[in-house]
Amino acid sequence: MKALIVMYKEIVDNLRDRQTFFYALLFGPVLLPLIIGGSLVASFKQFAIDFDEVTELAIVNETAAPNLVAFLYSNNVDVITAPDEVEAAVRAGDIMIALEIPDEFGEQLRKANPAPLTLYVNDADKDSTRAARKISALVSGYKNTINSLRMQHRGIDPQVFNSIELTEFDVSEDGSSGQLLASILPFLFIMSMIMGGFYLAIDTTAGERERMSLEPLLALPLDRADVVYGKFGATLCFVLMSSCLTVLSIYALFQFFPTELISGGLRFDGSTLVKAFLLVSPLTVFLSAALITVSAYTRSTKEAQTYLGLMMIVPMAPFFLLQFFSLGASTWSMALPMLSQYQLLEKVVLQDDINQWHALLSVGGTLLAGLLLLRLATKLYRRDRILM
Amino acid sequence: MIKAEHLEKAFTKPGGGLFKREQVKAVQDVSFSAADGSVTGLLGPNGAGKSTTLRMLATLIHPDGGSATIDGLDINTDVLKVRQQLGFMPHNAGIYPRLSARENISYYARLCGLDKAKAQSRVNELADQLEMTEFIERRAMGFSQGQRTKVALARALVHQPQTIMLDEPTNGLDVMATRGLRTIIRELADQGHCIVFSSHIMQEVAALCDRVAIIAHGTIAIEDDLDGIRKRTGHDDLEDAFVQAIGAAPVGTSAAGVSQ
Incomplete structure (x- = not known):
């Protein structure tokens, strides 16, 4: 009490x-x-990539790769015209990321050589990094499609190059x-x-x-x-x-x-x-x-x-x-x-x-x-x- | 009524470390008595053992040796009963600044077993008696020292104890407040309460007390009424008598003769 x-x-x-x-x-x-x-x-x-979200991508020389640009567009990437000083613009944060397509891109593809691409990214900026990860993932998907097509064209089953398939199984x-x-x-x-x-x-x-x-x-x-x-x-x-x-x-x-x-x-x-x-x-x-x-x-x-x-x-x-x-x-x-x-x-x-x-x-x-x-x-x- | 016999208390000196524990004897041998209806002064210089003695009597700390009774109740065994008989106002007693004067006092009243209604009427009574009506509803933050002392005194009196011990109650009070407090203490003694009042100021004790016990170096040097002290020390001036009494204590010459 x-x-x-x-x-x-x-x-x-x-x-x-x-x-x-x-x-x-x-x-x-x-x-x-x-x-x-x-x-x-x-x-x-910030960490998670949302593929449904629209990302803006500045492309230098977009006419050199119309198919790639169309592929990116269909995956929610809005293409904007790149400024003259691309590198500086990305560093300054005016644009998040930029993709540079060299003139020989189409020709290299046709010759079945590796076709070069340059992605400008500002690693100090989390938004820029995240956008770069999304674009890399998309480009990598595009690359796999072309790889398969090249092999099929030469009469090779694309699975041949897939010698091991490792599956991770989380038992916890x-x-x-x-x-x-x-x-x-x-x-x-x-x-x-x-x-x-x-x-x-x-x-x-x-x-x-x-x-x-x-x-x-x-x-x-x-x-x-x-x-x-x-x-x-x-x-x-x-x-x-x-x-x-x-x-x-x-x-x-x-x-x-x-x-x-x-x-x-x-x-x-x-x-x-x-x-x-x-x-x-x-x-x-x-x-x-x-x-x-x-x-x-x-x-x-x-x-x-x-x-x-x-x-x-x-x-x-x-x-x-x-x-x-x-x-x-x-x-x-x-x-x-x-x-x-x-x-x-x-x-x-x-x-x-x-x-x-x-x-x-x-x-x-x-x-x-x-x-x-x-x-x-x-x-x-x-x-x-x-x-x- | 208080009867203290050969009280002893030692403390461990702070800061001695784990192995060098030095003991300090705060109270070596204190015996004195205080009767009902009178004011007994416990007089001594700073560090003489006044507060320790009063704390032992108030059952706050346990004596190492000796015994004492309050109204016949043993402080070692009848702890709660002793506390019910006793109103104790410690040195520089703090009050709760966020509570009003009324809340401060009625908190103690409730803890002493009074119900809500009785606690409130007791607070009103004390507010009249100690002239606190003006600030009784105000929160204690910013109270003057005089107002704080009155609240602390009211708390000590709230359960109508027979025996009242006040440890240096006039500390920090101005002349008018000190006079007011003296009048209150006198009234309480006249009503038949036993009052022990500790101080290090001779004049204050002289103005108020019927009997005085002078304490020095943890022992009672002399205990008598004012005239008795003058006679036994051979000094007409009370201050000189006090100085002699506390100076003589460690040698034990006068202490042997005056302790009861």
Whole structure:
């Protein structure tokens, strides 16, 4: 009961604090997904070639290869007349790319010699590179057609030159190409949870010590455990609020995601996000307890900010670990807070089946670790040193 | 009613490293008593052990040795009961700047077990008693030191404790505010409360206290009423008496004779 009074006071107090409010309700749940997810969406869009999209191509001497130009035109390439200084124009970004057709192009083709073509591209410009990749792919297709025709003309089956056909067969369940994207989700959740409770945890523990309001509070007729539980409860509320908002903003963000560009059955729809949120929710308890414990250990808000700033690296650890090492989901990894959520959420996003025991182990292990941390925080509060 | 007997407390010196842990004895042997209906001054220079003594009595830290009772309740065993009897205002007690004076006080009232209605009426009572009606609804950010002290004092009094301990409450207060506070403390004593008031300023203690315990180097050097202190130190001037008392403490000459 007394813990509830402490919790209510801390919530009201911190809702009046702009810094806490900003980090809990804006930075973590809205700005962070926007910055990370937004740049990811942008880079995927940039990386992917859309053959339905119309690309403008400047061609020097287009009359020398009317068939090639017609082929390109039929593949959504709009031909524009090239300026005089082609190289400079591409470098300056006036035109994205340019194709130069030499006068002898037609003659070389007729003689069955390699016919030269020059593609001007600005590698420093992502749009130019992307357009060049599209044109190369188209020209390569055109080349294959001519090759086949030449061989058939000489009575050779084009298959003769196709001595080996290598087929790559991806046996991994998740098709690891989507792994990076799938691990963004737990990363965003965990970061927004930490941001949500960050300032409140500091303000209610280290801040209270620094303001010298902890001593009169602890002199009241209440158990110190109630004080810790109250502060934990308030932090948990903010962390929960922050993570709920994150679900909404991730849902909104991934409406813009070109999912058809990613191999594997990657999905970010409503039910996926709800499932992901349920699996990640035990972390709210664990992270709130961790925030409270770390800041209870520190003497000032500045010290707490330093320690908790370092703690921010912890959620990134599984993210990088899973990028560099292929860690399979095992029983032991499922008992670990954060690592297990990364692995489970990846499966959720990739629409893989989730082992029930793995899910239970993850929830149990995370909650247990949270409770142990809470016990530690209570112990820290019972020491004389908390008032020194 | 407070009775402290041979209280002891040592701290580890900060910055000693892992293997060189030096202990500092903040309180070596403190015995004194404070009666109901009177103001007892705990007087001593900075670092004498006043705050540590009061913190032990307020059950905030555990004594290494010795014992004490508040209204007959042991500070080591009846922790929550002692706190219910005790109103403690620590040195430079902070209040919550984003809460109003009323919210600051009623938060403590609720934590002491008062329901919402009772907490509000108690806040109104205290606002009248301590003359806070003018700023009771204002948020504490930007309060003057005097206003902050009043809020902190109201918090300490909110559960109507029998025993009240104030650790250097006049610190940072101007003359008028100090006088106001003195009047309030006197009134509380006249109502029958036991009041312990710590300070390092002799004149302040002289103006207010019925009895004085002078503490130096972690031990009580002398404990008596003002006249008694004058007589036993042989100084008519209280400041001279204070200087002699704290100077004599480590040698132990007068301490042996005056401790009860």
